[in-house]
Amino acid sequence: MNETTGTLFVVATPIGNLADLSARAGQVLADASLVAAEDTRRTGQLLTSLGLSKRLLSFHEHNETQRVEEIIAALLDGQNVALVSDAGTPLISDPGYRLLAAVGEAGLRASPIPGPSAILAALSVAGLATDRFRFEGFLPARSAARRQRLSALANAPDTLIFFESVHRIDASLADCAEVLGADRQAALARELTKRHETIYRGDLATVRLARAADSGGGRGEFTLVVAGNHDPAAGPEAAEIQRVLALLSAELPPGKAAALTARITGARRAEVYRMANLSPAD
Numbered sequence: 001m002n003e004t005t006g007t008l009f010v011v012a013t014p015i016g017n018l019a020d021l022s023a024r025a026g027q028v029l030a031d032a033s034l035v036a037a038e039d040t041r042r043t044g045q046l047l048t049s050l051g052l053s054k055r056l057l058s059f060h061e062h063n064e065t066q067r068v069e070e071i072i073a074a075l076l077d078g079q080n081v082a083l084v085s086d087a088g089t090p091l092i093s094d095p096g097y098r099l100l101a102a103v104g105e106a107g108l109r110a111s112p113i114p115g116p117s118a119i120l121a122a123l124s125v126a127g128l129a130t131d132r133f134r135f136e137g138f139l140p141a142r143s144a145a146r147r148q149r150l151s152a153l154a155n156a157p158d159t160l161i162f163f164e165s166v167h168r169i170d171a172s173l174a175d176c177a178e179v180l181g182a183d184r185q186a187a188l189a190r191e192l193t194k195r196h197e198t199i200y201r202g203d204l205a206t207v208r209l210a211r212a213a214d215s216g217g218g219r220g221e222f223t224l225v226v227a228g229n230h231d232p233a234a235g236p237e238a239a240e241i242q243r244v245l246a247l248l249s250a251e252l253p254p255g256k257a258a259a260l261t262a263r264i265t266g267a268r269r270a271e272v273y274r275m276a277n278l279s280p281a282d
Contacts, residue, residue, distance in 0.1 A: 006033070006075040008103050009082045010096070012089040012115030016194035018049055025113045026050055033079035036071055038086045038094060046084075059083065064095045068102050075108050082113075089117045093137045093163055118192055119161050122223035125199055126159075126187035129228065133159040139172055144254075146172065147277055150179040152246035154275065155238045157228040164222045173211070176226060177204040179277060185227040191220040241265050245276055254278055 009028045014020040029035065030052055036059040037043035047054055059067045071081055085094040103110045119135050136153070139162055140146045153160060164172050169188075176186070182205040190198045190211075198217070200210040204226070211217040244264055248257035258276040262269040 004078050005108055006077070006079040006081060008071070008075060008099070008108065008110045009080065009113050010090050010100075010110060011082045011084050011113040012117065013043075013046060013084050013087060015087045015116045015118050015121065015192055016197075018046070020116050020193060021046075021050075022113070022115050025115055028080075028113050029054065029082055029084075031080060032082035034071075034074055034081045036067065036081055036083045036099075038084070042086055043084055059095065059099075061095045064098055068099050071099060072102055072106055072108070075103070076106070087116070087118075089115065092117065092119065092135070116193070118163070118189075118221075118223045121192050122187065122189040122225050123159070123161060125189070126225040127201060128159045128185060128187065128225055130159065132157065132228070133161060135161045138163050138165070139168075139175075141168065143171060143175060146175050147179050148246065148249050150175060151275055151277065152242050154180055155229045155231075155242055157230060159228050160226040162224045162226070164224055166219060166222065169211070169222050169224075170208075172224070173204065173208045176224070177208060180204065180226060180229075184229075187225045189223045189225070190217065192223065194220075196220065237265075237267075241267050241272060242275060245272060249276070 009032065011025050011028055013025065029047065029050065032054065034057055035043060035047070035054045036057045038060050040056040040058050044056060057067065057070065074081055083090050083096060083099065090096050091100070100110055123130055123133060134156065140149055162172070183203045185202070186204050186207050188200040188207050188211060196216055198214065200207045202210065241261060245257060245261045248260055252260065254276055255278060258272045258278055259269065261267070262272040
């Protein structure tokens with residue numbers, strides 16, 4: 001590795017409470033020649049709170065391809081670059097994959113500066129199994145697609161973690177309860193590390209009611225943690241049915257996908273229709 005080239009530092013920033021920024025992250029930001037930020041205004045406010053004035057470069061999903069070339073050029077010129085997202089750890093439901101791939105291909109150095117993550121923060125207080133978990137990002141915006149995705153996850157034994165917006169949280173909770181089961185244990189974290197931080201715990205039915213009854217529950221950012229399926233009946237056979245159903249549902253109408261899944265797997269038609277959230281008449 002050429003010592004005259006710069007390093008790309010992937011810097012985790014606070015998800016709410018500014019005091020969560022590590023001393024090391026603050027020093028990296030202070031030393032960086034360039035800060036690549038998803039939202040330069042938001043990052044500018046963070047830098048101002050630290051007493052820093054840095055060169056900022058917007059880096060988001062709409063300009064990532066162009067910015068990758070600029071950042072690689074800066075690194076080759078010997079400049080250290082700090083990559084940050086709006087909040088938390090970069091690349092987690094945020095752009096950056098192409099940049100890191102390009103850095104590797106160019107033989108340049110990338111270094112993580114770990115810190116806040118809404119995923120791990122929510123998981124740590126959910127009271128659910130942590131030995132195996134999977135982060136699914138945001139569920140699809142449309143209910144049909146959302147239910148299809150949840151159906152594919154229904155028998156997964158892993159604890160499931162989702163992000164959701166305030167505008168879709170009610171609809172997503174309703175679909176989770178219907179597809180995964182209203183008695184599935186869950187935790188919904190709102191405004192993590194912020195002044196109005198709230199954690200709703202219980203089964204999905206209880207979580208829905210608690211959020212709806214909270215006068216402040218209609219504001220903020222949400223991280224939903226849902227228990228995995230530990231029903232012995234949800235074994236490899238059920239998982240394979242879900243896999244086939246998900247593949248066919250992406251190409252065929254729901255009824256045809258369910259009927260063909262039953263023929264391919266040998267499963268009972270009624271059971272496949274239940275997995276697909278269909279009635280036999282559909």
